Amino acid sequence: MFSSFDLIKVKKFLKPTLQEKWPLFWGLIRSLFFGLQGGGYAIAMKLAVDSVVEGNEIMFLYGVGIMAVLMLLSTLPNYFFRNMNNLYFRGLQKYFYNIYIDKYFQLENNLTDSKGTGYFNNIIQRGGDNWASLLSTINGSGLQVIIRIIVAIGLFMTYTGWIGTILVLFVFIISFVIAQYGNKKMIPLRKEMRDFFTQADKDIVRLIMSKFEVLANGRIGFELKKLDVIFDNILVRRYRESFIRIFTFDVQKLSINIMQILLLLYVGYGVLNGQYEVGLLAMVWMLSNQINGSVQDLNDYITDFYSRITYVEKLRETFDDAPLIQGYDTGKEFIYKRGDIVLDTVTYDYGKGEVLKDFSLSIQGGKKTALVGISGSGKSTLMKLIAGYIHPQFGTISVDKQELPNGQNTHFISLKSYYQHIGYLTQEPSVFDGSIYDNLLYALNYEPNDKKIQQVLSDAQCQFVLDFPDGLGSQIGEKGIRLSGGQRQRLAIAKIMLKNPNIILLDEPTSALDSFSEEEVTKAFDNLAKGKTVIIIAHRLQTVKQADTILVLDQGKIIEQGNHIELVKKKGSYAKMLELQSGF
Template structure:
């Protein structure tokens, strides 16, 4: 009974492996693509031709030896010289068919990798924000990298190695029996292959577990490295480079230990395979040598047996490598396909329509939301934002302000109530059309590691250069860009770190202005700017907001005084609403926040006037 769990586990792994192979098969045999399917068929034909010619080569060599030794050859043979030439041509033909096979299948493999990479890329972008903020980028990229490599290996070797290997072994056995008419040779070969395959598979199963552990350690080390490098400023601030190095070294020590076990197991496997193959080779050669001495076989037969045993040795050694790598590839691919099977939390409904913006009215109707059941973020929040008006949402940190923007974009679905735009529930429209209708300047603008021009032009795919420059002027960053040696072609570095916080923010503002959306979300849009620039940007944003519905999420109350209406959010509920002057006259929470910020400003270089 003790073996039952292991047996069940092996069956489960086998089923999982077959499911993985089935997932890959449509990429090898793509539906509706005659060109790629024809390539697969022709490649298989070239493969069969390769094997038949490879089996013929030792026979030609044996006949040439027998002719030289005067042992006699078939009447249709060409003599030693002719047979030697034919042998050489057969070797060339074998290689030629192999190259034809590889050339034919190359497009199939590359197209499959391209489709799979695109499918994975698109799926990751479809996954919801909750997934991305809980996964480590380093681990995710490693899973994808290993998975794609696993598919590449499977495409290259499974189709043209495992089946062809069996075919080659059968043909060699048949050729030896045909030539020598002795089952003992076939019996020794079959016994050697059986023991070799059993030993290889048994040890490889053990090695796969070791390799899986090594992969886990590799992923952990990679996650720690990328996480540390992405946060290098924080590491510098706290003088924690040594601490991070020790943390990384600890992870690499785990990887080192796992990698050593994997290497030692590989050495054991290779040595065992060599012993088994050599034993089979020596046994067959001894039997052939005895036959030659007894006059039952010719010297050519001895050469034939030796050539075939060497020919068997190569694919058998390859079988060990292929099996090891296929098992590992299946493990890596399963992780990637598990990622592809991860369902997006937020999905378009089956009958989702395009969002139609008539005026741009936004309504939050009794909206409740929580990231988990134990911590509600918003409770029964109702907000009506008339088209073309500017609404500001203020409140202390943790009050749920930024969550309003995330729900508007439908990064999450509300747990209660509805978010409605021009009478359309955002859950009933496509996410693409929703995102196209809303522009956002986030609290911390993250830029692509490309040029300033690329980052601004990202706001609208086919914008002209003049439109990009106009957006930069409106965001008060054109003059700064032109002062740079490469102007708009200046690269901004990883996540835009070559620019200051204010410069990044202005690029983000220019990008949103270029998008020209009917609804504008400003999430602490000027928080990283100095007072003078903030005033200039505020004017630009007010101009940009004309004729649009604007939702401003702000911490600094001085930036929202001109809003048509201000909502005070606290502990997930709207506690006050009104204009700036109305809220000050209520002597409520807004006044408390205003007084606090005014006193803080008074201690600074300037006083904030109510």
């Protein structure tokens, strides 16, 4: 981003600073105070030394007194300033998380669905934190360093005239250029390191999630070795980085030290010749030390900047020009009529080959349609398409003759309005941290009465929640009770029953349930779904026997279609599957 100076990019980078106006203001005051303080010290020192030489005790004490006051002032208010900086950092962090998590939800699902979870987590967190940290460093102390350098150079100018100033400026510019040369050389290394860190982050998440798998297969050592390799790769880059550092930063430090000696000689001879007072020598020494320290600080900031900016860059690259969901908020309001769903020559590809190709299908509204077929045949993909969660690369999908957005069409309905009419139980339903009650009501914008909740709990076979110590108020999720697979599924079913939508999409809703619960839940669903459009995916054919239409999918194609009796008669794939399942 900053490999070439680009004003627009710099502006974009700095723009968030205005988010937190008061902490920003106090940061500026702090920078100004500490920036000027160095100059104050130097002047007071000169005064003190000159007064000693002149034998003026009062002026000497006066000079020392100023230094003491400046020292005190720099310690006490620091607590306040630091907390203002903490506040500033927190404000920026909040700002970035708000923006980028929101952007994540706006990203086209086709993109997010094929990337996996760890990926975006890493980019948002590292990107947001590093950006906030960079800006708060500038506000906290970066600016102060620059003011300090300017003040020091200004004082040189005032007290020693051009010669000293030119010397300082010259060395300053040379050392800065050398350091920047080093930084530039390190940019590609930093990017590589960032990618290795991202890899390590993802691997660690994957490892933690697969504890049993790793334990049971005795693969701890193997996995750790894989991580070792990543960190070795980072180490190799650190070696190279150090190599560059030695030939740039150390040369730069040396040049500054030489400048200090030259200045000392120059002013020292000036004192010997009676041109300057002795105090100036002390002052110059102090100022040159300050410049030395400030230049080091500045270089540290800039080095830090180049390594952190790679994460900011990744954040911006990932989100700024990424394709967004078309028509979540925009588009026409969806009007439900009967729930007729039509897919017209739909093609979908996750990026690794077409899962569905020129796929056309008409689903009658108000009926129950079942999707069956071997694993990987494209059932869930079809469901996600109908739910408007992903959109086809080619072809259209319409519900009651209203097109879902597909990234290319101009007449489409808003997904938000569509979602009010659908209940979609995904293959791996999630529960959120919170109470069971909160989870149940997640889809609603009103509070149902107790009777209704009790009814749904019983229909969805969720009586188990009443056995929990706090009943509906029990906390579930990471911080609470961990539900079993089947319990999670039943809770998700209850959620949909409460929402009571017109179109119900169920991706293996009962796959984790025992036969008894499965039958009960199916019955309840059939009750609820009378006259509604239901599409259900199931492996156990018992569950879909009652469906009005059964579609058998194989490798993205419908190979059989009909009701149970028709399909049994046909003695094709369906009949074969049925035979296999009842073969005991």
